[in-house]
Amino acid sequence: xxxxxxxxxxxxxxxxxxxxxxxxxxxxxxxxxxxxxxxxxxxxxxxxxxxxxxxxxxxxxxxxxxxxxxxxxxxxxxxxxxxxxxxxxxxxxxxxxxxxxxxxxxxxxxxxxxxxxxxxxxxxxxxxxxxxxxxxxxxxxxxxxxxxxxxxxxxxxxxxxxxxxxxxxxxxxxxxxxxxxxxxxxxxxxxxxxxxxxxxxxxxxxxxxxxxxxxxxxxxxxxxxxxxxxxxxxxxxxxxxxxxxxxxxxxxxxxxxxxxxxxxxxxxxxxxxxxxxxxxxxxxxxxxxxxxxxxxxxxxxxxxxxxxxxxxxxxxxxxxxxxxxxxxxxxxxxxxxxxxxxxxxxxxxxxxxxxxxxxxxxxxxxxxxxxxxxxxxxxxxxxxxxxxxxxxxxxxxxxxxxxxxxxxxxxxxxxxxxxxxxxxxxxxxxxxxxxxxxx
Numbered sequence: 001x002x003x004x005x006x007x008x009x010x011x012x013x014x015x016x017x018x019x020x021x022x023x024x025x026x027x028x029x030x031x032x033x034x035x036x037x038x039x040x041x042x043x044x045x046x047x048x049x050x051x052x053x054x055x056x057x058x059x060x061x062x063x064x065x066x067x068x069x070x071x072x073x074x075x076x077x078x079x080x081x082x083x084x085x086x087x088x089x090x091x092x093x094x095x096x097x098x099x100x101x102x103x104x105x106x107x108x109x110x111x112x113x114x115x116x117x118x119x120x121x122x123x124x125x126x127x128x129x130x131x132x133x134x135x136x137x138x139x140x141x142x143x144x145x146x147x148x149x150x151x152x153x154x155x156x157x158x159x160x161x162x163x164x165x166x167x168x169x170x171x172x173x174x175x176x177x178x179x180x181x182x183x184x185x186x187x188x189x190x191x192x193x194x195x196x197x198x199x200x201x202x203x204x205x206x207x208x209x210x211x212x213x214x215x216x217x218x219x220x221x222x223x224x225x226x227x228x229x230x231x232x233x234x235x236x237x238x239x240x241x242x243x244x245x246x247x248x249x250x251x252x253x254x255x256x257x258x259x260x261x262x263x264x265x266x267x268x269x270x271x272x273x274x275x276x277x278x279x280x281x282x283x284x285x286x287x288x289x290x291x292x293x294x295x296x297x298x299x300x301x302x303x304x305x306x307x308x309x310x311x312x313x314x315x316x317x318x319x320x321x322x323x324x325x326x327x328x329x330x331x332x333x334x335x336x337x338x339x340x341x342x343x344x345x346x347x348x349x350x351x352x353x354x355x356x357x358x359x360x361x362x363x364x365x366x367x368x369x370x371x372x373x374x375x376x377x378x379x380x381x382x383x384x385x386x387x388x389x390x391x392x393x394x395x396x397x398x399x400x401x402x403x404x405x406x407x408x409x410x411x412x413x414x415x416x417x418x419x420x421x422x423x424x425x426x427x428x429x430x431x432x433x434x435x436x437x438x439x
Contacts, residue, residue, distance in 0.1 A: 012183045051112035064139045084146040093137035185209035300327040321358040340410040348372040366437045374430035382423040
């Protein structure tokens with residue numbers, strides 16, 4: 001199992017993890033050292049000190065206490081140790097049942113009492129919230145010693161934990177606000193790049209954030225302006241060339257119409273028609289179908305309509321395989337996508353006996369497989385076949401038609417929607433066209 005499977009997928013999540021993981025580890029190590037060193041040492045010291053004071057007091061009173069020794073011991077206990085002691089004569093000590101699991105401090109205190117008291121004793125730490133009671137059997141009675149719980153149970157550990165947790169939470173929210181401010185311009189830049197990649201209008205945005213992010217945003221805006229200018233210049237240039245070429249072609253067609261019919265005139269007319277088709281193909285490639293407005297549409301519905309349109313003219317030659325269930329709508333230029341897929345399907349049926357379309361969702365992409373059983377294209381020519389104005393003689397010639405722009409126009413349309421068109425070897429023996437569109 002790869003580690004990246006468990007890592008956050010977003011930049012914000014990963015930056016937050018970079019801050020939080022070391023901070024949590026530092027807090028855990030600090031708390032561990034505190035409990036192992038400081039808290040353990042302080043607890044042992046407090047338990048040993050309290051047990052020593054009780055032992056000293058018992059030794060001061062003696063094994064057979066009288067009124068004077070009890071009075072003196074009570075005075076010293078109050079003055080020096082802040083103990084409250086009473087003596088119950090003619091009483092027999094009984095060990096109370098253990099009704100709770102002893103804490104670490106209580107266990108250390110019991111061990112300290114065992115090491116210092118030579119008389120039978122009993123300990124009670126739960127019957128009162130503020131006092132610890134130690135009963136010692138001396139002489140013919142029981143000496144009751146009451147000491148404050150703060151002499152044994154320190155609140156330092158809880159104070160330390162409280163400050164640790166509260167400061168960690170405070171730092172977490174401070175880091176959260178700081179990271180949001182740093183990620184926001186990156187997210188804005190990513191959205192603008194995605195809009196440009198999908199062929200949509202990407203508006204200018206305010207440059208903010210770190211120096212590197214502002215530089216990336218400024219470079220992106222300059223790139224977007226250059227791309228838009230080049231696209232406009234390309235379209236304008238080809239539109240002007242088309243207009244200039246169509247004028248003499250129109251005069252030539254009029255002259256041919258007035259000329260006497262002959263084989264030469266017929267050949268010239270066919271050349272003129274071929275030139276007009278080539279000019280229209282060049283213009284379609286230059287425009288890139290960019291004038292159409294994008295809207296939400298069902299890609300699976302478009303595929304079904306295309307397959308149905310071929311079912312009458314090519315019965316049994318085209319098959320559609322699509323899983324049951326709803327496909328999410330995509331924002332697209334519907335007519336451009338329809339013409340691109342229709343062009344790919346018509347090419348598959350033109351050069352093959354049968355074709356197969358399969359549509360499915362893979363992660364965050366909608367994937368369309370167009371397979372045929374035709375002669376296909378050699379793998380070394382896959383990249384060349386998608387380039388504009390390239391005609392592969394094994395599949396395209398003047399008898400079959402084409403200007404070498406079919407795959408290029410389709411690929412241009414798919415790329416303008418943020419997708420990808422690639423060629424592969426088909427399981428049917430011919431060519432596989434793989435179309436990916438982001439969801």
